[in-house]
Amino acid sequence: MYTLSVATASHQYPIFIGSHLLESAQNILTPYLNNKIAIISNDTVAALYLPQWQQILTQSGYEHFSIILPDGEQYKNWQTLNLIYDGLMQHRAERQTTLLALGGGVIGDMVGFAAATYQRGAPFIQIPTTLLSQVDSSVGGKTAINHPLGKNMIGAFYQPQAVFIDINSLQTLPPRELSAGLAEVIKYAVLGDIEFLQWLESNIVALIDQNPSVLAEAIYRCCQMKADIVGKDEKEAGIRAYLNLGHTFGHAIEAEMGYGNWLHGEAVAAGMVLACRLSEQLGYLHPEDTARVIAILSKANLPVVPPAMPMNAWLTHMSHDKKVIDGNLRFIVIKTLGQAMLADNITADTLAATLKQYIA
Numbered sequence: 567m568y569t570l571s572v573a574t575a576s577h578q579y580p581i582f583i584g585s586h587l588l589e590s591a592q593n594i595l596t597p598y599l600n601n602k603i604a605i606i607s608n609d610t611v612a613a614l615y616l617p618q619w620q621q622i623l624t625q626s627g628y629e630h631f632s633i634i635l636p637d638g639e640q641y642k643n644w645q646t647l648n649l650i651y652d653g654l655m656q657h658r659a660e661r662q663t664t665l666l667a668l669g670g671g672v673i674g675d676m677v678g679f680a681a682a683t684y685q686r687g688a689p690f691i692q693i694p695t696t697l698l699s700q701v702d703s704s705v706g707g708k709t710a711i712n713h714p715l716g717k718n719m720i721g722a723f724y725q726p727q728a729v730f731i732d733i734n735s736l737q738t739l740p741p742r743e744l745s746a747g748l749a750e751v752i753k754y755a756v757l758g759d760i761e762f763l764q765w766l767e768s769n770i771v772a773l774i775d776q777n778p779s780v781l782a783e784a785i786y787r788c789c790q791m792k793a794d795i796v797g798k799d800e801k802e803a804g805i806r807a808y809l810n811l812g813h814t815f816g817h818a819i820e821a822e823m824g825y826g827n828w829l830h831g832e833a834v835a836a837g838m839v840l841a842c843r844l845s846e847q848l849g850y851l852h853p854e855d856t857a858r859v860i861a862i863l864s865k866a867n868l869p870v871v872p873p874a875m876p877m878n879a880w881l882t883h884m885s886h887d888k889k890v891i892d893g894n895l896r897f898i899v900i901k902t903l904g905q906a907m908l909a910d911n912i913t914a915d916t917l918a919a920t921l922k923q924y925i926a
């Protein structure tokens with residue numbers, strides 16, 4: 567088992583990463599659990615993993631109950647969030663009740679926001695079961711729901727008590743979802759670690775084939791990078807924004823295409839290619855660098871061409887981006903492969919040149 571630590575100004579918590587961790591869950595998590603526990607999951611993940619968790623908690627003598635939500639990005643909204651509050655109230659959850667977020671990033675983001683707001687703050691633990699949630703969303707305390715007009719528009723920064731990553735849960739993950747997770751893995755390399763990019767180029771087939779030690783190393787490296795960045799900048803005042811590489815374009819794609827039609831990781835992959843093209847327009851990246859990013863994304867079976875959308879759709883969605891200041895769009899671009907930077911003052915001409923092939 568690997569253990570990492572996330573240390574923000576106000577809170578410190580561990581990330582446990584390993585194979586067959588479920589078997590030792592009781593020993594690993596006991597220090598982070600209160601007496602009463604709410605397991606919150608969706609119908610897909612519950613069918614696969616809820617009985618094991620219920621058994622572990624029962625055997626260990628915890629009082630527990632479960633709340634099962636409908637599955638999908640289209641349910642990451644107020645109505646579904648309310649189902650969590652309803653369940654917590656019906657089961658008389660207290661402020662000290664521990665919420666377990668059992669699922670992918672949608673469950674983690676929603677349970678995290680419910681934890682942040684229920685009785686003004688209950689403890690929660692992330693148990694991510696997708697690659698995307700294991701390398702990214704379970705770490706760092708961004709919690710949110712979507713608004714019909716924009717991704718993650720309502721939320722809070724709220725850190726979990728612990729993150730529990732059992733790589734074995736990926737064995738049941740559909741290949742398309744594994745690829746979506748690889749988009750965020752590749753993102754880390756492109757934004758901050760050229761050596762990791764080389765490593766990924768050598769190991770991409772092993773990752774797709776779910777070689778356990780290669781997967782564990784990739785997850786560890788991503789969590790390490792994210793823990794380091796979040797430790798320095800919990801609330802995205804500076805370098806945390808680099809983790810948004812590809813997301814200004816990607817979130818526009820997700821919202822315009824209808825939540826869930828393009829997976830988050832797929833939209834980020836196509837968005838990253840656009841961020842590389844924008845970097846080219848700004849005179850930073852060479853086309854062969856972009857070709858290298860396209861090649862690794864393609865080997866991970868990810869889309870590298872965004873959908874064609876009307877220019878006003880691109881602009882309207884991107885105007886909701888959380889990096890916008892005084893109405894001005896700001897983008898994460900690539901100065902050189904492995905080194906991101908924030909670019910503001912992007913002219914309309916530069917943006918139009920980047921998007922011109924993708925305007926419906």
Ligand SMILES: NC(=O)c1ccc[n+]([C@@H]2O[C@H](COP(=O)([O-])OP(=O)(O)OC[C@H]3O[C@@H](n4cnc5c(N)ncnc54)[C@H](O)[C@@H]3O)[C@@H](O)[C@H]2O)c1
Pocket residue numbers: 608610611614637638639642669670671672673675695696697698699702703704705706707708709717718735736737738739740743746747830831
């Ligand atoms: N908070 C953050 O920092 C952060 C970072 C990245 C992404 N996100 C958010 O995360 C979400 C995407 O997360 P995701 O890619 O995990 O999607 P997801 O949560 O929708 O999970 C993908 C699919 O896999 C299923 N699933 C989950 N675990 C499984 C397993 N072990 N076996 C079989 N099926 C399983 C789910 O039920 C779902 O159908 C987006 O809403 C995105 O905005 C948040």
Ligand SMILES: O=C(O)C(=O)C[C@@H](O)[C@H](O)[C@H](O)COP(=O)(O)O
Pocket residue numbers: 702706708717718750802806807809810813888
């Ligand atoms: O943790 C972060 O910071 C990120 O930006 C990680 C992203 O992968 C993630 O999708 C995040 O939810 C996007 O945040 P948002 O602030 O653009 O909604």
Ligand SMILES: [Zn+2]
Pocket residue numbers: 702750813830834
């Ligand atoms: Zn993301």
